[in-house]
Amino acid sequence: MSDPNQVVVSQVSDVTTVEITTQGPQGPAAAGFVFNGDSKVNGSIPVYNSSNERFEATATNTVLTLVNGGNF
Secondary structure, rough: OOOOOOOEEEEEOOOEEEEEEOOOOOOOOOOOOOOOOOOOOOOOOOOOEOOOEEOOOOOHHHHHHHOOOOOO
């Protein structure tokens, strides 16, 4: 297993950049939150689907289908 902690120093002309990365704790999973983004497209908005009890982004570009006075 490689070390997740890294320090990278790079220099271009007179600019020196130092990048430090380290792996932090993952934290607990969000309880009750299941997301399916398999069908997502640009402009789709995640919504809750009670029939399968999960949040999903569908293949519908929701931004283009929203209209003033429409149903959402």
